[in-house]
Amino acid sequence: MTTASVNIEELRALIAGALEIEPEEVTDEAHFTDELEIDSLLMLEISTRVENAFGVPENTVVISGAKTLAELHAFITSKLLGQTSAQPVIRPRPLSDPAARLFLFHHAGGSHLLYRGWAEHFPKDWELCLLEAPGRGQLQSLPLIDDCDRLVDYFHTAIAPLLDRPFGFFGHSMGALIAYQLTRRLHHEGDPLPKWLGVSAYGAPRGADGADGLPHLMSDEELRGWLRNVGGSTPQLLDDDAVWHQFAPVFRADFKLLDTWARPRDHEPLPVPLSVFGGRRDKLIDEERLLAWRAFTTHFRGLERYEGDHFYLMNHRRPLATAITAAMHSAAA
Template identity: 80%
Template structure:
């Protein structure tokens, strides 16, 4: 089926119809909740209509977190364009012969949208590859994967043809675990290794279970409260019961993957330069756990901290991209 063209004016008229206002009142940059007074129920209705009209995968609009018409238009266009491919690798700026590829792995309960807009901050001859786990976004019809090794298998199969030039891995939170395990997989198989590995907001593996090792078993109220404290999730996702019921299985699935993963008893340090990144106000990971990564690599690049909490990456794209670029260039030299 040919995708329906996504015009800004059509989205404006759709939102105005739901709000029962004139289209000109829905300006490009008017904030949905602050200026247009769109609550979670109205946002759910808007999301449903947009998904129906433009053929966007079900349940992706709310989790996308758009806060203005301009952001919503950009997001819908990306979903319609991306609908022509159902693979787990999203390349915002495809290149026929990139000098470098950077693979980005998202957090638990999230999607490739964590890295929306990142390509603008990297060298023009680099190709960014955003990984999408099954069960969300355009892969929503695929079953969720709650086992670390199986998700590594899934991603390994997808990216294998793309490892034909220098590349690096960067993962945030759960994504850091996946990036680390995928690097170990490549090392064991004597396959091409990343020139550099970046782990963000995730502590080095340890034998004993942590305080949050049973998150997937929490009650709904406990889990929603925990997610509110951590941040990074749109309020309408946590505050609206109908929306929460749609996305709770994804959170529980991903937390089960992390919580039940068994660290290797005595892992061999990876012959790959490894750098660690974190938010200074992250209440989930202590500095000791972050610095402990140095025993898992033969080339430790140190710890870089930024203003922010567990989801500091959302507000620090430009300096973080600069740090990643510098680290990858130094490692590939």
């Protein structure tokens, strides 16, 4: 089994099976040695099951020192990530004691390189954390994730140790959906919340109506034409067959994630300040869709639009950084 499939629910079910109890009895913060009364033999049995299920070294559970399910999940994921010698969080300017962290989520078919060069435009005591989804960049050896909840699981585990100080989320296009869903996850589980959430070039969640089509089901030629129309992809990627066939699976997986995501029935407004950004000539998202985000937060901070298309941000790093910094400072005041 791979890192991408190591989600906390599978681990919960595995432990419940070893203890012959219901999965819901294994809560995220349940202490193995106390509340669940696991002795050394049971711990060894759980460790063996974990090893067989996830392909981690012998006695992983025993040596982890984990006291809760959440800690064990994080430890197992870190072991598997260590085997890939790559991490999903790239920090261009690592700091030992940052005043704040800003997590940046990339678009469909993209990578952390969308935010290359951004760090220099932010306060020197801020640490920027660029998120990388599996199957691209240094994580090419990991399987792609084509389900929103699973990618949120993956990123949640990756950033959990970094939420020890004020932080914010900014996501572009698909990254906006992931940032929003991850904020909902943190809120639901009682974890620290971002001081501010920024969503870019992505319309507020709405019922599935098929208006935007289903790119992941398009033929190669249809998908390439659609991407040309949207903008943001280099001619080499779309015109060179060899290059396209290398990247097509990434696009299809990411678009499947977007096309199959279902708006939650319970979309109570988040208690997090939320700002919206977009390009004035974006062919995918109009102003009405962007402004609809007002219904998803108790603190709507407005919409800022810049000259450009769906990938307007490539030409507006400095003003965007200024706007994000101001929004974070205002939210923290």
